[in-house]
Amino acid sequence: MARCRLCTSNDDEALNEHLAEKLWDSRIARLEGPIPWSEAGGTWQAAFRELAVAARQALVQRD
Numbered sequence: 514m515a516r517c518r519l520c521t522s523n524d525d526e527a528l529n530e531h532l533a534e535k536l537w538d539s540r541i542a543r544l545e546g547p548i549p550w551s552e553a554g555g556t557w558q559a560a561f562r563e564l565a566v567a568a569r570q571a572l573v574q575r576d
Contacts, residue, residue: 519572532565533558 522528534550537557541548553561 519569529562529565529569532568533561536564536568537561 518528518531537550537553538547541553550558
C-alpha cells in the first residue's frame with residue numbers, strides 16, 4: 514500500500530520542491546512543450562515553489 518507523501522514527509526523543503534516540480538510539469542507541457550524543471554529559470558521556480566506552499570496549506574488546512 515502506498516503511503517501519502519504529504520502526510521508522511523518530515524522534510525517540508527523537499528516536499529515543496531517535489532510538488533513545485535510536478536506542478537511545473539503539469540502546466541508547461543500544455544503551453545510550450547516539455548521543459549525540464551532544471552531549466553525553468555529562477556523566476557518560474559520561485560513562483561511554482563510559492564504555489565506548492567499554497568497548495569499544501571490548502572490541503573492541510575484545519576477549520
